[in-house]
């Protein structure tokens with residue numbers, strides 16, 4: 001709870017690179033908008049003039065995030081609605097609710113999602129089904145309801161947050177399969193809905209610094225040490241993990257008129273990590289790669305890098 005407020009306060013110091021009236025007059029929805037990447041996206045959309053409804057399962061977290069956003073943006077409408085995107089009826093009710101509150105649905109950002117790290121042989125059928133249900137079926141349900149209830153008549157803009165599933169996703173077979181399916185769904189919807197003035201794109205983040213993702217790995221996975229997201233940094237070409245604001249900036253670009261001719265793409269945002277296909281190429285030290293948004297303190301990151309490299313955590317555990 002308190003973490004949300006701290007995150008919100010920290011983000012109040014951070015400004016978007018985009019024009020402040022970019023989304024003036026628009027209203028939309030961010031699933032998973034109460035935490036992490038989704039919160040950063042909601043924050044930036046509000047910064048740029050939009051009214052935003054955030055939705056997820058945990059009402060306490062949503063209420064606290066909405067309170068933080070309302071405090072930061074008293075001139076905007078900030079709403080929340082409790083919805084499990086794995087439940088079709090709740091999704092339909094949630095879309096109806098956005099329309100009742102805002103009277104329009106110009107954009108949808110599908111950021112709700114997740115999984116647990118495990119080797120494929122340890123994933124039960126129900127575990128696999130659960131993760132596919134959340135990331136694929138839930139995303140589809142939100143897209144289709146948004147289209148049926150509003151975008152069919154008025155056009156609109158959809159961005160799906162997935163993950164870098166490219167070249168396989170060891171320890172994440174369920175989410176890799178689901179996210180690859182969403183990338184394909186993105187292409188199909190972009191084709192079918194172009195005639196209705198709807199653009200559909202995806203953003204595939206690599207390792208992003210978010211409190212909830214660190215917690216998620218520490219409590220449920222722990223296969224890359226205490227801070228697995230940061231421990232991956234030595235193996236990323238730009239030698240750092242990404243910030244939630246970097247993901248948000250890409251989403252805002254895709255929602256903006258500058259991306260009017262962009263539909264059906266999956267944009268990777270991973271510091272070049274998924275390009276690492278040549279085993280004979282050894283990454284150099286990097287000390288001048290640009291940074292944007294909230295990242296862990298330099299010293300902490302370096303300590304984690306050294307520990308990770310020394311223990312060769314990635315090689316030994318995968």
Ligand SMILES: CCCCCCCCC/C=C/C(=O)SCCNC(=O)CCNC(=O)[C@H](O)C(C)(C)COP(=O)(O)OP(=O)(O)OC[C@H]1O[C@@H](n2cnc3c(N)ncnc32)[C@H](O)[C@@H]1OP(=O)(O)O
Pocket residue numbers: 113114115116117118124125126127128130131134163170171206207208212213216220221232
């Ligand atoms: C190189 C790589 C670097 C890593 C590279 C990193 C890059 C990507 C980083 C990505 C980071 C993030 O996504 S961060 C975002 C993290 N946030 C989240 O994941 C939040 C949402 N997640 C969830 O709610 C849960 O993880 C999820 C499983 C999807 C749904 O939970 P539920 O409570 O609804 O499910 P349950 O009913 O409890 O469980 C359903 C089944 O799943 C199984 N299950 C659930 N958790 C389990 C666990 N930890 N370990 C085993 N099995 C588990 C249960 O045993 C059940 O199977 P049976 O026992 O057979 O019945």
Ligand SMILES: NC(=O)C1=CN([C@@H]2O[C@H](COP(=O)(O)OP(=O)(O)OC[C@H]3O[C@@H](n4cnc5c(N)ncnc54)[C@H](OP(=O)(O)O)[C@@H]3O)[C@@H](O)[C@H]2O)C=CC1
Pocket residue numbers: 031032033034035036037038055056057058059061083084085086111112113114115134138161162163164204205206207208209210212213216229
């Ligand atoms: N951080 C990272 O490194 C990466 C993250 N991603 C993906 O980006 C997205 C955001 O991640 P991040 O912000 O880091 O992590 P979070 O855990 O903060 O985000 C997940 C969000 O999804 C919501 N959610 C989960 N299940 C459901 C559900 N069934 N119905 C509705 N909402 C749900 C959660 O809220 P609640 O619990 O209240 O339902 C939460 O707000 C996720 O899809 C994640 O998998 C992809 C690649 C890398």
